[in-house]
Amino acid sequence: MMQHLLSVVTFLPALAAVVIALLPQGRAALVRWSAFLVAAATFGVSLLLYVRFDARRADYQFVEQVRWMPSYGISYHLGIDGISLLLVLLTTFLTALALLSSWRAVEVRVKEFAVSMLFLETGMLGVFVSLDLFLFYIFWEAMLIPMYLIIGVWGGPDRIYAAVKFILYTLTGSVLMLVAILALYFQHGGVTGTYTFDLPILARYVVPAGIQVWLFLAFALAFAIKVPMFPFHTWLPDAHVEAPTAGSVLLAGVLLKMGTYGFLRFCLPLFPTASLTFVPWIFLLALVGILYGAWVSMVQPDLKKLVAYSSVSHLGFVVLGLFTLTPQGIVGGIIQMVNHGLSTGALFLLVGILYERRHTRLIAEFGGLWQVIPAFSALFLIVSLSSLGLPGLNGFVGEFLILVGTFAWASRLPAAAPLAYVVPGLATLGMIFSAVYLLWMYQRVCFGEITTNANRGLADLTRREWAMLLPVLLFIVWIGVYPRPFTGMTEATAEALIAQVQSKVAVAAAGPTGR
Amino acid sequence: MDAALLPLAPLVVVAGTTVVLILLDLLPPRTSKVHLGVVALVGIVATLVSALFLWGRAGRAFSGVVVLDNFALFFDVVICYAVALVLLLSLDYLRRNGMERGEYYILVLFATLGMLLMAHAADLIVIFLALELMSLSLYVLAGFFQARLTAAESAMKYFLLGAFATGFFVYGIALIYGAAGTTALDRVGAALGSATRDPLLLIGLGLLLVGFGFKISSVPFHMWAPDVYEGAPTSVAALIATGSKAAGFAGLLRVLLSTFRGAQPDWTALLWVLAVLTMTVGNVVAIAQSNLKRMLAYSSIAHVGYMLVGVVAGGPLGAGGVLFYLLVYSFATAGAFGVILLLERGRQEAVNQDDYGGLAARHPVLALTLALFLLSLIGMPPTAGFAGKFYLFGAAVRSGYIWLAVIAVLNSAVAAYYYLRVIVYMYMRDQEGVPTEPAPSFAGRLALGIALWGVFQLGLMPAPVLDLAQAAVAPLLR
Numbered sequence: 001m002m003q004h005l006l007s008v009v010t011f012l013p014a015l016a017a018v019v020i021a022l023l024p025q026g027r028a029a030l031v032r033w034s035a036f037l038v039a040a041a042t043f044g045v046s047l048l049l050y051v052r053f054d055a056r057r058a059d060y061q062f063v064e065q066v067r068w069m070p071s072y073g074i075s076y077h078l079g080i081d082g083i084s085l086l087l088v089l090l091t092t093f094l095t096a097l098a099l100l101s102s103w104r105a106v107e108v109r110v111k112e113f114a115v116s117m118l119f120l121e122t123g124m125l126g127v128f129v130s131l132d133l134f135l136f137y138i139f140w141e142a143m144l145i146p147m148y149l150i151i152g153v154w155g156g157p158d159r160i161y162a163a164v165k166f167i168l169y170t171l172t173g174s175v176l177m178l179v180a181i182l183a184l185y186f187q188h189g190g191v192t193g194t195y196t197f198d199l200p201i202l203a204r205y206v207v208p209a210g211i212q213v214w215l216f217l218a219f220a221l222a223f224a225i226k227v228p229m230f231p232f233h234t235w236l237p238d239a240h241v242e243a244p245t246a247g248s249v250l251l252a253g254v255l256l257k258m259g260t261y262g263f264l265r266f267c268l269p270l271f272p273t274a275s276l277t278f279v280p281w282i283f284l285l286a287l288v289g290i291l292y293g294a295w296v297s298m299v300q301p302d303l304k305k306l307v308a309y310s311s312v313s314h315l316g317f318v319v320l321g322l323f324t325l326t327p328q329g330i331v332g333g334i335i336q337m338v339n340h341g342l343s344t345g346a347l348f349l350l351v352g353i354l355y356e357r358r359h360t361r362l363i364a365e366f367g368g369l370w371q372v373i374p375a376f377s378a379l380f381l382i383v384s385l386s387s388l389g390l391p392g393l394n395g396f397v398g399e400f401l402i403l404v405g406t407f408a409w410a411s412r413l414p415a416a417a418p419l420a421y422v423v424p425g426l427a428t429l430g431m432i433f434s435a436v437y438l439l440w441m442y443q444r445v446c447f448g449e450i451t452t453n454a455n456r457g458l459a460d461l462t463r464r465e466w467a468m469l470l471p472v473l474l475f476i477v478w479i480g481v482y483p484r485p486f487t488g489m490t491e492a493t494a495e496a497l498i499a500q501v502q503s504k505v506a507v508a509a510a511g512p513t514g515r
Numbered sequence: 516m517d518a519a520l521l522p523l524a525p526l527v528v529v530a531g532t533t534v535v536l537i538l539l540d541l542l543p544p545r546t547s548k549v550h551l552g553v554v555a556l557v558g559i560v561a562t563l564v565s566a567l568f569l570w571g572r573a574g575r576a577f578s579g580v581v582v583l584d585n586f587a588l589f590f591d592v593v594i595c596y597a598v599a600l601v602l603l604l605s606l607d608y609l610r611r612n613g614m615e616r617g618e619y620y621i622l623v624l625f626a627t628l629g630m631l632l633m634a635h636a637a638d639l640i641v642i643f644l645a646l647e648l649m650s651l652s653l654y655v656l657a658g659f660f661q662a663r664l665t666a667a668e669s670a671m672k673y674f675l676l677g678a679f680a681t682g683f684f685v686y687g688i689a690l691i692y693g694a695a696g697t698t699a700l701d702r703v704g705a706a707l708g709s710a711t712r713d714p715l716l717l718i719g720l721g722l723l724l725v726g727f728g729f730k731i732s733s734v735p736f737h738m739w740a741p742d743v744y745e746g747a748p749t750s751v752a753a754l755i756a757t758g759s760k761a762a763g764f765a766g767l768l769r770v771l772l773s774t775f776r777g778a779q780p781d782w783t784a785l786l787w788v789l790a791v792l793t794m795t796v797g798n799v800v801a802i803a804q805s806n807l808k809r810m811l812a813y814s815s816i817a818h819v820g821y822m823l824v825g826v827v828a829g830g831p832l833g834a835g836g837v838l839f840y841l842l843v844y845s846f847a848t849a850g851a852f853g854v855i856l857l858l859e860r861g862r863q864e865a866v867n868q869d870d871y872g873g874l875a876a877r878h879p880v881l882a883l884t885l886a887l888f889l890l891s892l893i894g895m896p897p898t899a900g901f902a903g904k905f906y907l908f909g910a911a912v913r914s915g916y917i918w919l920a921v922i923a924v925l926n927s928a929v930a931a932y933y934y935l936r937v938i939v940y941m942y943m944r945d946q947e948g949v950p951t952e953p954a955p956s957f958a959g960r961l962a963l964g965i966a967l968w969g970v971f972q973l974g975l976m977p978a979p980v981l982d983l984a985q986a987a988v989a990p991l992l993r
Contacts, residue, residue, distance in 0.1 A: 068978075069977070069978035070978075071978060071982065072978065074978075109876070112875075112879075134905075137896070138896035138897055138901070141895055141896050141901070142895065142896050142897060144895075145890065145895060148935070149942060152939060152942065152943045153942050153943050159943065160939055160943050160944075163939075163943070164932070164935060164936075164939065167931065167935065168928065168931060168932060171928045171931050172925070172928045175924035175925065175927055175928050176921065176924060176925075178905070178908070178924055179908065179912060179917065179920050179921055179924055182905075182908060182909045182912040182913075182920070183912050183917065185909070186909075186912055186913045
């Protein structure tokens with residue numbers, strides 16, 4: 001089993017989903033428990049990955065490679081490094097919590113829901129562990145279907161519109177990436193004679209600069225839609241608001257990370273020259289996303305929509321960090337992916353808890369909740385503070401590292417130096433805005449007088465809700481106080497990635513065709 | 516069997532079965548004709564086995580006008596699979612619609628014979644013969660539910676437009692004969708290669724393309740498809756969408772890739788345009804359809820466009836990709852038609868989107884089956900549709916037709932919209948009024964099971980069949 005640890009983690013949920021699908025209809029409790037226990041077990045097994053991961057090594061670990069379609073250079077190739085390890089753990093962790101959150105929220109077609117969630121988990125994990133572009137693309141696309149069903153079947157009143165918009169947006173981006181994958185495959189095969197979809201082999205090849213630009217754009221479009229970066233973000237508020245709580249948690253917690261992960265795993269190592277060329281544009285879009293997302297969040301009347309737009313803002317930070325190509329920026333970006341998954345996931349859980357009690361998410365409907373449900377309000381406060389980056393909680397660590405990385409990037413630019421400091425300056429401004437909209441939201445919901453009588457009889461957190469929030473809180477504080485066990489996992493990989501990018505850029509600059 | 520006839524084994528088996536059916540039809544019982552369907556099915560399975568058995572053999576018969584090679588055998592397999600699924604689906608469908616007649620099975624087998632002959636034809640006259648044998652049988656089958664008004668429209672439209680296209684086809688043959696002095700495909704190819712190329716040859720080829728374009732329903736010769744699919748019995752619509760399309764491609768590929776390879780630059784540019792038009796028109800118009808049979812008709816037009824991308828790309832990867840895609844597409848399309856055919860709402864066939872509201876809640880397995888066929892038609896991994904598109908578009912990229920590949924993948928994204936809409940109805944809406952119920956047909960479910968197996972087998976393990984498809988086009992590309 002130890003040689004196949006990654007396969008076990010990845011496919012355990014899918015196998016369980018098949019079994020659960022065969023369970024008799026109408027046994028909701030049995031289905032809920034078995035789905036949750038499977039997800040919990042998957043998280044347990046994935047912890048083994050963390051324990052056995054060698055943080056000093058920058059290469060892929062737990063590698064599995066089996067010939068699949070050898071004549072086309074396609075293999076079943078799995079492996080993780082410092083970039084994917086934390087994301088795998090985040091996925092298994094959040095899926096278990098999401099299943100726990102749906103205990104009361106999902107009352108119809110419980111079995112189908114559990115099956116979709118578990119298939120989704122396999123799809124998400126597959127994206128993070130695939131080291132073969134063909135395999136990666138299969139997971140990348142296949143994962144859309146369960147998410148589409150989760151939004152469309154168990155979502156809110158406008159769920160069908162949101163589900164269709166979600167899938168069409170992401171599909172359009174990813175089909176162009178498919179063409180780029182094929183072009184890369186034939187380009188590499190034509191030059192080297194080795195036709196392969198294997199990522200480690202392709203990553204060694206320096207694509208001619210003229211082709212790189214196009215391939216980068218095709219990949220970047222797919223990832224930018226997924227992140228989502230401004231102006232490709234319009235699917236996100238709809239999908240988040242209409243999705244059930246569990247769907248929103250995974251959408252924000254994991255799916256968005258696939259975009260940033262894709263930039264890091266594919267765009268930077270495969271097309272380094274083009275990536276560097278486009279850095280100004282990416283920074284521009286990231287900054288617009290940070291500020292625009294924050295401003296739009298401020299005026300949202302709906303709690304879920306507010307959190308959704310805040311994701312646009314926070315993910316802008318992540319992209320900013322990754323493309324500084326500094327160790328601090330990349331490590332900060334990876335940590336911030338995890339942080340955003342935890343904080344925003346928890347925010348969605350909390351909003352879901354409110355919604356289950358009041359069947360509304362409008363901020364105006366609440367007020368003075370601290371007097372009625374103090375435990376809920378306390379947790380809500382901690383999570384909000386974590387999301388806005390209060391020192392001592394997890395959000396600060398990521399954002400701080402990203403800002404350090406941005407400053408380091410700006411200080412290294414020779415000519416336009418004063419202008420470059422605008423980037424970290426504006427990003428810092430974004431942090432201030434996030435404090436504004438989150439605190440203002442919190443104030444309107446929890447402080448002041450009780451404005452609506454319906455809120456007087458609200459019940460505080462149940463034991464199940466404590467059980468799903470406490471683990472998140474634990475990590476929020478842990479990463480905030482002592483981030484070393486998390487950042488330490490990513491540093492070696494981040495530095496190796498930077499070295500790889502720089503050497504490939506140098507090779508490309510030295511000669512017209514590299515090899 | 517005579518050794519000279521051995522290359523023709525698949526054709527002989529089908530022809531023999533047809534004769535047996537004609538005789539059996541005269542015998543009692545008169546009330547039930549299921550046994551005819553079973554015999555036909557046995558014949559088709561025997562044909563399939565004989566084709567698999569002959570794999571790798573090559574030969575010619577009847578003075579070389581009928582050929583046996585891997586290319587023909589691959590099409591034999593595709594066509595037999597499609598016909599077998601259609602027969603399984605028909606067994607109980609005919610009875611439910613009160614049209615259980617022996618002619619049905621006899622005509623299906625005659626059409627099959629025409630399709631197989633098309634794959635084996637090495638002479639323009641034989642191609643014409645095969646085309647007519649197939650088409651005439653299908654004209655009758657399209658109007659088989661004579662009591663329905665749409666059936667008459669369907670058959671009439673199919674016949675008139677089909678006859679018109681055949682006219683073009685014959686005229687094309689005449690011109691080619693005039694220029695080359697022969698109708699044998701290899702000698703036409705040789706005439707094309709000679710120094711003084713007669714422009715009549717290319718005009719003739721253009722007219723042949725009209726004929727083939729009609730059979731495979733490529734734009735602008737696609738107008739008949741939606742009306743015919745809508746009015747024809749659903750099983751026949753499935754046959755037209757899969758078997759006859761495969762036969763059309765068999766003839767088209769042999770003529771283009773083998774005989775007219777010398778004129779490749781001339782027809783590639785033309786087909787590039789046709790491919791773009793076909794997939795775009797098919798997909799865009801499909802969005803506006805609320806009748807599932809019409810939607811599948813337009814979607815099948817779009818799929819022809821994807822396959823034309825493979826023809827344009829050429830080479831073993833492109834042409835092999837077309838063969839592979841035909842198999843993939845046949846499984847999914849026959850399966851989708853199969854689910855429609857099993858479902859009834861208030862004594863009527865469930866062909867409208869509304870009929871599918873809330874189907875997943877009441878019939879989860881059937882809804883999931885249809886959903887998987889539709890996902891394969893979209894090209895979602897890990898279904899076969901993804902593998903098929905992957906290789907087709909990969910061939911286009913390799914041959915340098917990047918823009919064609921980009922247009923094709925964007926088209927697939929557009930197509931996702933209308934396929935997913937059916938899934939929206941099944942999973943995300945509720946049904947109002949009379950519920951839609953499936954017929955309790957074992958044979959129908961068996962057919963769906965086989966098609967579903969195909970969709971996943973070819974999706975997860977496409978390489979072996981793709982290798983066979985590439986081996987099949989090798990004799991053409993030599």
